[in-house]
Amino acid sequence: MPSDRLKQVFKQEVSELHETGIAKGKENIVTEVKRAQGNRGPRFLLEGEGEKEFIRLNSNSYLGLGLHPEVIDAEEKASAQFGAGPGAVRFISGSYSAHRNLELELADFHDREASMIFSSAYATIISTITSIVTKDTVVISDELNHNCIINGTRMSSACGKVIYPHLDMDVLSSSLKEWAGKAKRALIITDGIFSMRGDHAPLDQIMEIAQEHDYMYEENAVVLVDDSHGVGAMGKTGRGVEEFTKSTPVDILVGTLGKAFGVNGGYVTSSNAVIDFLREKSPMYIYSNPITTGEASAARKAVQVVNSHEGRSLLKNLRDLTKHFEDGVTAIGMETIPGNHPVVPLMIRDTEQTRSLTDYLYQHGVLVTGLTYPVVPKGDEEIRVQINADLTVEDIDIVLELLRLYSYQEC
Numbered sequence: 367m368p369s370d371r372l373k374q375v376f377k378q379e380v381s382e383l384h385e386t387g388i389a390k391g392k393e394n395i396v397t398e399v400k401r402a403q404g405n406r407g408p409r410f411l412l413e414g415e416g417e418k419e420f421i422r423l424n425s426n427s428y429l430g431l432g433l434h435p436e437v438i439d440a441e442e443k444a445s446a447q448f449g450a451g452p453g454a455v456r457f458i459s460g461s462y463s464a465h466r467n468l469e470l471e472l473a474d475f476h477d478r479e480a481s482m483i484f485s486s487a488y489a490t491i492i493s494t495i496t497s498i499v500t501k502d503t504v505v506i507s508d509e510l511n512h513n514c515i516i517n518g519t520r521m522s523s524a525c526g527k528v529i530y531p532h533l534d535m536d537v538l539s540s541s542l543k544e545w546a547g548k549a550k551r552a553l554i555i556t557d558g559i560f561s562m563r564g565d566h567a568p569l570d571q572i573m574e575i576a577q578e579h580d581y582m583y584e585e586n587a588v589v590l591v592d593d594s595h596g597v598g599a600m601g602k603t604g605r606g607v608e609e610f611t612k613s614t615p616v617d618i619l620v621g622t623l624g625k626a627f628g629v630n631g632g633y634v635t636s637s638n639a640v641i642d643f644l645r646e647k648s649p650m651y652i653y654s655n656p657i658t659t660g661e662a663s664a665a666r667k668a669v670q671v672v673n674s675h676e677g678r679s680l681l682k683n684l685r686d687l688t689k690h691f692e693d694g695v696t697a698i699g700m701e702t703i704p705g706n707h708p709v710v711p712l713m714i715r716d717t718e719q720t721r722s723l724t725d726y727l728y729q730h731g732v733l734v735t736g737l738t739y740p741v742v743p744k745g746d747e748e749i750r751v752q753i754n755a756d757l758t759v760e761d762i763d764i765v766l767e768l769l770r771l772y773s774y775q776e777c
Contacts, residue, residue, distance in 0.1 A: 387717070387738055394733070401433065407757040408433060410733070421761055423751045424735045428599040428708050429680045430756025431628030431668045441629075444663035452655050457645075464659040468666040472633050475669050476605065476619060480641035483662070485654055487594045487622035487632030488514045492521065493650035494590065494620060494634050495555070497643070499524050502585070504549035506541050508532055508556045508567065515555050515592060525549055532560075533568065539575050546582035558593030558607035559600065562737060562750060564709030566596065569613035577614075590618040598626020599708055604672045604681055610706065623661070627668040631657035684708055684755040687762055691753055694766040698773050708753040712769075713746070720747040723772060730768050 383389035395413035402408050408430070409419035431437050444464050454460035465483060472481040484490040495518035499505060504526040505519050519527055526545055530537040542552055554576055556567040572589060580587045593606040601609030604626065608615060618640060623631040634644065645651060656662075671677050688708045695702055701713040714720040717738040724736035727749075735750045742748065753762075 386740060388740060399433070402756055402758075405758050405760040407754070407761045418731060420731050420733050421757070421765065422733045423753070423765065424733050425752055425754055426595070426625035427628045428626040428684060428752070428754055429604075429628065429672065429677070430754050431626070431671060433756065434628065434668070434671060436671065437628060437664045437667045440667035441660040441664035445658070445660035448659040450660070451658055454655070455653060456656055457652060460656055462659045462662070464662040464666070465656055468662045468669075469633070471666045471669050472621075473635055475673055476621075476635045477615070478619070478635040479638045481633050481635035482641050482645060482648075482651065483623070483656060484632045484634070484648075484651060485657060486630075487592070487620060487624065489650040489654065490620050490622075490632035490634050491515055491592055492518045493648040494618065494644060495519060495553075496522050496649070497647040498588075498590075498618075498640075499553060500551065501525055502550040504528065504545040504552050506530060506538060506545075506552060506554045508560075510560045510562070511555060511557050512561065512592060512594075515557070519555070524553075533565075535568065535571050535575060538572070539579070542575065542579040542582065542587060546579070550583060551585035552576075552579070552583050552587040553590060554587065555590045556592075557595070558591050558597075559595035559707050559709065561595045561709060562742065562748070563703050563711050564705045564707040565703060566600070566607045566610065566705070566707065567591070568611060569607050569616060570611040573614045573616060588618065589616045590620070591616045592620045594620065594622040594625055594632075595707070595709065597621040598672050599681075599684065600706065602678070602681070604677060623657070623665040623668070627665055627672070629665040629668055630661045631665060680755045684753065687755065687757055687759070688753045690759060691751065691762050691766070694762065695769060698766070698770050700769065700773065710751045710753065712749040712751060714749060715745050715747055717744075717747050720749060724749060726772055727765075727768060732765055732768060 396410050397413050398411040400409040410422050412420060448462055452460040469481045469483055491514040499522035501523045503524050505524045506528045507515060507519055509529050510532045526549060528541045530541060559566050576587045576589045596606035598604045600606050618636045620634050623629045692702060692710055703711050720736045720738050724734055727734050737750055738747045
């Protein structure tokens with residue numbers, strides 16, 4: 367079937383995305399990674415740019431563990447031992463010792479009874495929400511939660527869905543009161559770190575509010591947190607926003623292996639009862655292959671690195687580099703949102719200026735992410751900068767000097 371009419375529909379929709387500025391556009395293809403040397407962090411070569419080297423300030427690999435030699439070695443050894451792929455879903459014959467060892471490592475790292483891994487954190491959230499939400503559940507969610515939470519909630523069978531203003535604990539509390547007696551179960555969902563801004567959820571307060579209203583719900587008021595950007599990047603030992611806010615443990619914690627841990631995949635950690643339930647009910651676990659044994663072994667090694675003296679040193683370096691950059695942009699006179707996370711938003715507050723500065727940095731060998739209307743509201747246009755621990759002070763100073771020169775030219 368030629369699908370000629372359908373193709374025209376698709377082409378028109380893509381054209382409209384470009385016209386409105388929503389289209390992601392061309393993807394930069396990395397062709398080579400040059401390892402850190404001396405006072406230089408890693409450099410990246412891109413297709414079509416010849417030998418031009420780029421500093422990458424739009425990477426989620428906050429600790430640089432994707433290039434850690436022990437992490438790479440663990441992946442190579444497991445692939446040689448078990449093969450390139452699992453060859454089956456978990457409940458048939460796709461569960462390997464590497465998968466189980468990683469799940470035990472993650473549960474221990476988070477001081478939980480159990481954990482289970484998925485192919486991605488996005489799949490983890492979608493599958494967890496749709497599995498635990500019933501027609502007697504009200505979902506209460508922060509308005510700036512990630513797309514995966516939004517879609518998971520839309521796909522769920524919830525009897526009610528409440529979106530509270532960003533970090534508004536009063537509305538969260540009143541929403542729990544409002545739905546008492548109407549729903550048997552309340553599911554409070556929030557990001558740990560809000561990835562566009564780098565600010566964090568007050569998990570200590572959220573847990574207190576949930577516990578205060580828990581008695582109103584026959585099947586509890588449950589807190590689910592996606593701390594994909596927090597684990598490995600926040601807290602003295604990298605335990606994420608729970609540790610940073612000194613919160614009591616949340617009921618269900620979702621994380622990723624693809625950001626601070628530097629590998630690939632997602633996971634959920636909780637009580638034995640929750641994890642046993644999800645293994646039986648979660649469609650993206652039951653009907654989808656797991657990550658490879660190489661990825662699982664690499665991720666386990668990454669968790670062990672974070673949970674070591676070296677990991678604490680990397681975290682301290684990450685905090686120091688982030689503060690150095692924040693202090694530098696403030697001295698230049700640029701606006702940012704104060705925070706304790708390596709996502710540092712430069713608030714440009716104009717679409718054309720955001721695009722201009724993003725292009726300027728690219729031309730000078732720096733990769734950042736520009737976020738413009740309608741992706742963000744008018745007046746909230748920004749450049750999202752992500753600091754990684756394998757950068758150096760000299761790298762940060764190169765970028766700050768470029769920003770200073772750009773600001774001077776604009777004046």
